[in-house]
Amino acid sequence: MSRRYDSRTTIFSPEGRLYQVEYAMEAIGNAGSALGILASDGVVLVGEKKVTSKLLQASRSAEKMYKVDSHLACAVAGIMSDANILINTARLHAQRYALSYQEPIPVEQLVQSLCDTKQGYTQFGGLRPFGVSFLFAGWDRTHGFQLYMSDPSGNYGGWKAAAVGANSQAAQSMLKQDYRDGMTREEAVALALKVLSKTMDSTSLTAEKLELAEVFLQPGTGEVQYQLCSPDAMGKLLAKAGLTQPAPEA
Amino acid sequence: MLGHKPSLPLPPHRTPRSAVSANLATPAMSIFEYNGSAVVAMVGKNCFAIASDRRLGVQLQTVATDFQRVFKIHGKLYLGLSGLATDAQTLYQRLVFKHKLYQLREERDMKPETFASLVSALLYEKRFGPYFCQPIIAGLGEDNEPFICTMDCIGAKELAKDFVVSGTASESLYGACESMYKPNMEPEELFETISQALLSSVDRDCLSGWGGYVLVVTPTEVQERVLKGRMD
Numbered sequence: 001m002s003r004r005y006d007s008r009t010t011i012f013s014p015e016g017r018l019y020q021v022e023y024a025m026e027a028i029g030n031a032g033s034a035l036g037i038l039a040s041d042g043v044v045l046v047g048e049k050k051v052t053s054k055l056l057q058a059s060r061s062a063e064k065m066y067k068v069d070s071h072l073a074c075a076v077a078g079i080m081s082d083a084n085i086l087i088n089t090a091r092l093h094a095q096r097y098a099l100s101y102q103e104p105i106p107v108e109q110l111v112q113s114l115c116d117t118k119q120g121y122t123q124f125g126g127l128r129p130f131g132v133s134f135l136f137a138g139w140d141r142t143h144g145f146q147l148y149m150s151d152p153s154g155n156y157g158g159w160k161a162a163a164v165g166a167n168s169q170a171a172q173s174m175l176k177q178d179y180r181d182g183m184t185r186e187e188a189v190a191l192a193l194k195v196l197s198k199t200m201d202s203t204s205l206t207a208e209k210l211e212l213a214e215v216f217l218q219p220g221t222g223e224v225q226y227q228l229c230s231p232d233a234m235g236k237l238l239a240k241a242g243l244t245q246p247a248p249e250a
Numbered sequence: 251m252l253g254h255k256p257s258l259p260l261p262p263h264r265t266p267r268s269a270v271s272a273n274l275a276t277p278a279m280s281i282f283e284y285n286g287s288a289v290v291a292m293v294g295k296n297c298f299a300i301a302s303d304r305r306l307g308v309q310l311q312t313v314a315t316d317f318q319r320v321f322k323i324h325g326k327l328y329l330g331l332s333g334l335a336t337d338a339q340t341l342y343q344r345l346v347f348k349h350k351l352y353q354l355r356e357e358r359d360m361k362p363e364t365f366a367s368l369v370s371a372l373l374y375e376k377r378f379g380p381y382f383c384q385p386i387i388a389g390l391g392e393d394n395e396p397f398i399c400t401m402d403c404i405g406a407k408e409l410a411k412d413f414v415v416s417g418t419a420s421e422s423l424y425g426a427c428e429s430m431y432k433p434n435m436e437p438e439e440l441f442e443t444i445s446q447a448l449l450s451s452v453d454r455d456c457l458s459g460w461g462g463y464v465l466v467v468t469p470t471e472v473q474e475r476v477l478k479g480r481m482d
């Protein structure tokens with residue numbers, strides 16, 4: 001069709017499309033999904049782990065959730081190696097800001113700077129775009145809790161609830177129906193698990209396949225806290241939501 | 251350890267407006283003595299204490315009496331910085347930058363020994379235009395074993411098993427600590443000892459004092475205390 005306009009990121013097709021960017025989004029559509037929901041007292045991020053093999057070394061670090069600064073975290077969907085580069089860039093940028101201004105970086109500014117980097121790869125240099133979509137969750141003093149979604153083109157938006165990765169369209173429409181303003185974190189977690197269980201390809205939802213992270217204010221000190229759910233707590237949450245299914249025969 | 255102290259240029263001549271600048275034309279003061287400081291750290295039984303004075307001066311004039319010289323890096327690691335105040339603040343901010351990235355990448359806190367190496371490397375990078383600070387690092391290692399060390403302004407580490415001192419009052423502090431210190435003190439006794447050593451030493455130094463700030467860290471808790479000494 002318009003194959004001759006595919007190979008370079010830096011040119012438009014006659015229909016006004018950037019094929020490389022769209023192909024990047026295709027790649028993300030095959031990756032494990034991630035959901036983010038903004039609650040009144042925090043932000044909830046849930047991710048589906050694509051690779052779960054018994055042979056995989058149990059790692060303490062998360063596969064889909066990354067802390068960017070004390071008040072900022074992100075969930076990732078797409079090519080993990082691309083994501084690692086961008087997360088490093090984000091972490092450095094956040095610290096440089098903190099060094100200059102002695103203040104934590106506002107969430108939108110960090111998202112914007114990362115998206116500026118991503119945009120550069122769609123306009124010059126001749127390098128392919130990053131095959132990653134992010135869901136950023138954070139808190140700052142001016143705007144409180146925020147959730148942002150960004151894609152390989154460098155576009156980003158603030159969302160109340162968003163989904164990236166496999167079956168994100170289905171997840172997004174489900175979220176649109178069931179999301180209510182002023183949800184608490186607990187309700188948001190329950191909603192996220194419900195939506196994921198319906199849209200995930202896997203037949204059974206077990207704690208090993210999911211990652212859950214929350215950004216909230218510590219009740220006593222008022223400091224922003226990023227907490228990754230432990231596998232045990234994850235299991236309990238799934239049971240509470242009535243979503244656990246018997247593990248398949250090995 | 252670095253012995254030669256670079257000297258500050260004389261202040262420019264100006265019509266005397268206050269008694270301070272008129273007759274007391276200050277002699278060339280070392281840059282390390284510009285703000286005045288006293289920092290000390292001691293090892294106890296499964297705990298450590300780090301303390302500093304609270305004076306911030308501009309040569310002979312006292313400008314603040316609540317100046318912070320002991321900074322937290324993480325729950326079990328503290329950094330005390332004596333010397334030029336602006337360098338102390340900047341050095342601390344740059345170390346926080348590096349430590350935060352370390353924490354994010356390695357998903358754990360830095361060990362005190364590692365942090366000491368980091369500080370040393372950071373200081374040596376400025377070998378020919380140094381930070382005019384003498385840091386003291388005090389922390390509890392992985393097995394909660396207390397660790398203290400100090401280094402000169404270009405990063406020469408000095409590990410010690412008992413105590414380390416720095417600042418304009420360092421000579422008095424050496425004497426006070428040497429005589430008052432004994433090994434394996436419990437936190438309460440360690441607090442008393444370090445406080446007495448600090449207060450008696452800063453009293454002998456006109457550039458440091460105006461109270462003290464003492465931190466005693468055990469594996470389970472951190473106790474901060476502010477001392478009231480001779481307020482001069």
